[in-house]
Amino acid sequence: xxxxxxxxxxxxxxxxxxxxxxxxxxxxxxxxxxxxxxxxxxxxxxxxxxxxxxxxxxxxxxxxxxxxxxxxxxxxxxxxxxxxxxxxxxxxxxxxxxxxxxxxxxxxxxxxxxxxxxxxxxxxxxxxxxxxxxxxxxxxxxxxxxxxxxxxxxxxxxxxxxxxxxxxxxxxxxxxxxxxxxxxxxxxxxxxxxxxxxxxxxxxxxxxxxxxxxxxxxxxxxxxxxxxxxxxxxxxxxxxxxxxxxxxxxxxxxxxxxxxxxxxxxxxxxxxxxxxxxx
Amino acid sequence: xxxxxxxxxxxxxxxxxxxxxxxxxxxxxxxxxxxxxxxxxxxxxxxxxxxxxxxxxxxxxxxxxxxxxxxxxxxxxxxxxxxxxxxxxxxxxxxxxxxxxxxxxxxxxxxxxxxxxxxxxxxxxxxxxxxxxxxxxxxxxxxxxxxxxxxxxxxxxxxxxxxxxxxxxxxxxxxxxxxxxxxxxxxxxxxxxxxxxxxxxxxxxxxxxxxxxxxxxxxxxxxxxxxxxxxxxxxxxxxxxxxxxxxxxxxxxxxxxxxxxxxxxxxxxxxxx
Numbered sequence: 001x002x003x004x005x006x007x008x009x010x011x012x013x014x015x016x017x018x019x020x021x022x023x024x025x026x027x028x029x030x031x032x033x034x035x036x037x038x039x040x041x042x043x044x045x046x047x048x049x050x051x052x053x054x055x056x057x058x059x060x061x062x063x064x065x066x067x068x069x070x071x072x073x074x075x076x077x078x079x080x081x082x083x084x085x086x087x088x089x090x091x092x093x094x095x096x097x098x099x100x101x102x103x104x105x106x107x108x109x110x111x112x113x114x115x116x117x118x119x120x121x122x123x124x125x126x127x128x129x130x131x132x133x134x135x136x137x138x139x140x141x142x143x144x145x146x147x148x149x150x151x152x153x154x155x156x157x158x159x160x161x162x163x164x165x166x167x168x169x170x171x172x173x174x175x176x177x178x179x180x181x182x183x184x185x186x187x188x189x190x191x192x193x194x195x196x197x198x199x200x201x202x203x204x205x206x207x208x209x210x211x212x213x214x215x216x217x218x219x220x221x222x223x224x225x226x227x228x229x230x231x232x233x234x235x236x237x238x239x240x241x242x243x244x245x246x247x248x249x250x251x252x253x254x255x256x257x258x259x260x261x262x263x264x265x266x267x268x269x270x271x272x273x274x275x276x277x278x279x
Numbered sequence: 280x281x282x283x284x285x286x287x288x289x290x291x292x293x294x295x296x297x298x299x300x301x302x303x304x305x306x307x308x309x310x311x312x313x314x315x316x317x318x319x320x321x322x323x324x325x326x327x328x329x330x331x332x333x334x335x336x337x338x339x340x341x342x343x344x345x346x347x348x349x350x351x352x353x354x355x356x357x358x359x360x361x362x363x364x365x366x367x368x369x370x371x372x373x374x375x376x377x378x379x380x381x382x383x384x385x386x387x388x389x390x391x392x393x394x395x396x397x398x399x400x401x402x403x404x405x406x407x408x409x410x411x412x413x414x415x416x417x418x419x420x421x422x423x424x425x426x427x428x429x430x431x432x433x434x435x436x437x438x439x440x441x442x443x444x445x446x447x448x449x450x451x452x453x454x455x456x457x458x459x460x461x462x463x464x465x466x467x468x469x470x471x472x473x474x475x476x477x478x479x480x481x482x483x484x485x486x487x488x489x490x491x492x493x494x495x496x497x498x499x500x501x502x503x504x505x506x507x508x509x510x511x512x513x514x515x516x517x518x519x520x521x522x523x524x525x526x527x528x529x530x531x532x533x534x535x536x537x538x539x540x541x542x543x544x545x546x547x548x549x550x551x552x
Binding site for chain 2: 224
């Protein structure tokens, strides 16, 4: 008998409402498999396309290394920014209530559904030389356009909702029981936050930060529109891939694999640490 | 609360995937049953050509080719010209991967040569237009840029195309010929991105094609420079081997390379080859 069959018999014998593992209907596996293929197949196709003999020289060329280094630096910076402002945002959204909160949440999560190019245009009219804030900054001699700062801003803009969403979810799931107990015992709000709330939602915070980092690493549209493209300054790995494609498709494929590898290593590495250490 | 909102989030995603699948199916069907439509409407034209063709054309040809397509359909009732506009190298890549098309118009000879070498063309390419670079600045030219050499002035924030793309190759060629060394603040992957950085006021100046400058109208000030003649970009067009409607494709190439094409292209700033 198949494991599924066993499971079904067990479920039936215990009857509804009993504390048993609920089996999945068998038909669920087919669309799930199709979905998995839809995601995995393009990666396989890319792997097959790689010119392995030239892979190392392609990904270690000066422009590739500059792009990878810039991507890692900017994605790290924007993840730090996301944590600095995203944690308080998630706390406010999850732990307080005020009029217009749901509207605010929708607005904050907007970059999640916004095409990145639109985000880039919005940033341009905010921090650009003639933008809302950029105009004032220019007066102080601060210029954001065409700098690495612009790349970090673009990445933070698109990555922030990922951190806020996962942390807010973690906060709601964790509930307020321990916080209430701590407060009853005389702990001040800052102590509760530092000693109870944050340790409790640390796994959620880590996964949120990982998502934000991965999103920053892949950011393309907003960077292209807002920051420009110059080696070592604003040309991150996705922009380098986009440009290489014009003249050297093999290099573009090799760099794409590099990007996938970096992203996969980060996601797998942190998920293992999460399940092993924290939880 | 969290559970219900999560369920709601899955909804639109599933719907989007379904729509994507449906679109793919529809696209697949429509490309397979491209039977010549309107076979009864034989017009007064000498050789009545009917049916659909797909033209892959460089992004810079969008305006002129759309107009030429409408003229062609009016002159040849029963025909339908579909366009796919993108970067020339993207188009060649798509054609090499088997994208169905009847005509290819490239923004440079390099990409057309790629198509010819890949055995994609059915006839020898014909040059139908040329384009040169020009300096564009935000309206009014606030930094008073007057010459090509002014672009090398460190105080000016200049945006150019990356050397990997045709407009960047042309820029590099002029830089080398004139001994000017521009230090750009950004090297964009497409000429439209350069134009965007200038029209939005981010850059003090940019190097684009004269046709892009003409298309931008009052959003930019154009500063022509004589050295631009040192890098002339030639646009070739060719009928493709994969064409399933060769008479219509040949007729369209004829229109583009003929007097009608010249008139429309000249109106947009393209020079004769």
